Amino acid sequence: MKLEQKDIGEDLELDMSPMIDMVFLLLIFFIVASQIIDEKPQVDIPPAAYGKVPEDTTGRLMISVTKEGEYFVGSDPEKKTIEQIKERIEQEIDADPELRVLIRADGDTKYKDNEKVTIACAEVGAQDLIYSVYEE
Secondary structure, eight states, X not given: OOOOOOOGGGSOOOOOHHHHHHXXXXXXXXXXXXXXXXXXXXXXXXXXXXXXXXXXXXXXXXXXXXXXXXXXXXXXXXXXXXXXXXXXXXXXXXXXXXXXXXXXXXXXXXXXXXXXXXXXXXXXXXXXXXXXXXXX
């Protein structure tokens, strides 16, 4: 009995489906990762001769003040009023009584705009405040 020999070299193909799966997984990863990046309001933080940059700013409620006197809380792009900021700080203090606040003010911000934020924090009981500066 004679068996037929098959020619193995002609029908070899590389299976591309695992590579395509990996490309789609990487694509999904980078799309999701790009959505997580914080978009903070644009503020030109001033340098300070005796300023100290805190080592740990995690867990702080960030309030940004622009040179036009606009207020932002966290990375929310919507402008806030002082009353809205007070309400937000009160909510945060209810959740964490030892709330720490980070104020990012532009170098050209008027003092009265910074003072409003400081007074709002004091009125609702936030005591641990720091201003962002760059070390010179």
